Amino acid sequence: MTELTDAEKAKTNKNIYPGFRKNFVAYFSQYSDNTSIHCVRYLGQYKRSLLERLWWFLVIATSLCLCIMLIVSTYQKWVMSPVIVSFARSSTPVWKIPFPAITVCPETKTKQRVYNFTNEYHRFNEHPENMTEEEIQMFNQVSLVCNNRVHEKGDKTIASDFIDAFTKVAPSFTDVLWQCKWLNENRTCSDLFTPVLTEEGICFTFNMLDREELFTDDVFHGGNFSQHGIKTENWSLEHGYGDDLGLDTFPRRAVASGQKACLSLLMNLYEPDLDYLCKGAVQGFKILLHSPTETPRVSQQYFRAPLNQExxxxxxxxxxxxxxGLRTYNVDSRHCYFANEKLLKFYQIYTQKNCEVECLTNITLELCNCVAFYMPRVEGTKICGPGSIACIKQAQAEMFTREVTVGLDKNQQTSESCKCWPSCSSLTYNAESSQADFNWPKVFEGFKVNFSEFPGVAMTRVYFYFKEQQFITSQRNELYGFSDFLASCGGLLGLFIGFSSLSIIEILYFVSLRVLTNIKRYGSHFWSGSVDLLEDDAYQHKSD
Structure with missing residues (x-):
């Protein structure tokens, strides 16, 4: 028998075996008959017409496109809005949070019997040549705590002894706070309040952290302000009070609601000391409620306590x-900072207001080459004088402009923005106030008190207490966690094409384990198409 040449063998095999393409079609047909994905079986079945295959291909492609579009929409929602703010499941008693820090600022910045700002103002504008350098310097310093539109012609910077000037002319501690009660018990006001320097000048604050705990070591302090020496005891804004703490702790915690657990103040000013040119027509006190971890910004948010009012x-x-669960999310996604997640230069504790003060300080220093007297600073930083008031206002406008610009333009460099997101654990205090005439002279008459001991005195009484025993907190939670996103994707895939995790395993099986089994069975003939898979029992397909 004549032996066949290689060319003749190849020609013979070509007539016997179907080739790789037909074997691949048979392989796909076997997969389509066994897969759980909807409609794919109609693409691989034998004796299906081209029109039927084209129809089912368009159906599968359309369903797959719709499914992908909805999955992309779900993913964008997961990435862009992963956080939802909802109410807590249970109410929180007020004794779990600190009583608010309360800052009281008298509108009287200069006692006229000590320093008549009105007279000095007219002297400076009409006959400045009659004033000594010391008097001009004193006027420039004192004008900083008065209406900043009154005097803007002074020096660009002032001497660092401005605090001594404020203290010399301002009402003293005992002039302002006459009687204090905490939890309906008479207390010495100096045990509850400490002087603090704000943009309103010298004020008095209750329940605020000591400056050693509030500021970093880089901050230079002038004057004995906000230094009461009481340290916090196992308390933080994020975790609250420790379980081992009792009633007597710091910051002072609330005990109950209502006037029975209030802080009450009896304050006074003397009418001969009121200077209407310095602060305008409204006299009395500005009061601010704020967190113990924040420095007061009295000029930004306050309510008034007028004279002779309760x-x-x-x-x-x-x-x-x-x-x-939100700790793993990006800050730009959850829009808040956890404790120690963003470090400030001047403050040990991050809050949104502390961040804004530091940002404003940096911008003011950048534009004016000095900072306002109430801003935190390092030693050697220049203090802005009356001549820099316009620049300070420009710095404030610049900070707001940068924030709005970055908010409107998402592609803007974020380094230009302060990025003062809120703290992830924040505590604010809202106030509902009411007032009535405080006819204290009639009470004094009833007790037969000699009025000559109080010449020209005007009194104001204020009560602070929690309105309710419990309150509802809010909580940031995941709107879409990974499991929620996975479930949503699985539901869409199952709805449109019947796709599941087992479908992935089927595909992996047919492209890996099944192929390896065939290679082991047929060797290189499997790839060359020299094996007729249609004749194999494992690849027999039933027609319709």
């Missing part, structure tokens, strides 16, 4: 916490 302040706390 003011009742009902406090409603507003607290927002954040679940630990």
């Amino acid at each position: 003011v009742v302040v009902a406090i409603k706390p507003d607290m927002i916490t954040t679940s630990d």
Whole structure:
């Protein structure tokens, strides 16, 4: 028998075996008969017409496109808005949070019997040549705590002894705070309040952290302000009070709601000391409620306690916490900072207001080459004088402009923005106030008190207490966690094409384990197409 040449063998095999393409079609047909994905079986079945295959291909492609579009929409929602703020499941008693820090600022910045700002103002504008350098310097310093539109012609910077000038002319501690009660018990006001320097000059604050705990070591302090020496005891804004703490702790915690657990103040000023050119027509006190971890910004948010009025302040706390599940999210996604996640140069504790003060300080130093007297600073930083008031206002406008610009333009460099997101655990205090005439002279007459001991005195009484025993907190939670996103994707895939995790295993099986089994069975003939898979029992397909 004549032996066949290689060319003849190849020609013979070509007539016997179907080739790789037909074997691949048979392989796909076997997969389509066994897969759980909807409609794919109609693409691989034998004796299906081309029109039927084209129809089912378009159906599968359309369903797959719709499914992908909805999955992309779900993914964008997961990435762009992963956080939802909802109410907590249970209410929180007020004794779990600190009583608000309360800052009181008298509108009287200069006692006229000590320093007549009105007279000095007219002397400076009409006959400045009659004033000595010391008098001009004193006027420039004192004008900083008065209406900043009154005097803007002074020096660009002032000497660092401005605090001594403020203290010399301002009402003293005992002039302002006459009687203090905490939890309906008489207390010495100096045990509860400490002087603090604000943009309103010298004020008096209750329940605020000591400056050693509030500021970093880089901050230079001038004057004995906000230094009461009481340290916090196992308390933080993020975790609250420790379980081992009792009633007597710091920051002082609330005990109950209502006037029975209030802070009451009896304050006074003397009418001969009022200077209407310095602060305008409204006299009395500015009061601010704020967190113990924040420096007061009295000129930004306050309510008034006029002279000879009794003011009742009902406090409603507003607290927002954040679940630990959001710690892994990007800050720009959850829009808040956890404790120690963003470090400030001047403050040990991050809050949104502390961040804004530091940002404003940096911008003011950048534009004016000095900072306002109430801003935190390092030693050697110049203090802005009356001649820099316009520049300070420009710095404030610049900070707001940068924030709005970055907010409107997402492609803007974020380094230009302060990025003062709120704290992930924040606590604010809202106030509902009411007032009535405080006819204290009639009470004095009833007790037969000699009025000559109080010449020209005007009194104001204020009560602070929580309105409710409990309050509802808010909490940031995941709107879409990974499991929620996976479930949503699985539901869409199952709805449109019947795709599941087992479908992935089927595909992996046919492209890996099944192929390896065939290679082991047929060797290189499997790839060359020299094996007729249609004749194999494992690849027999039933027609319709």
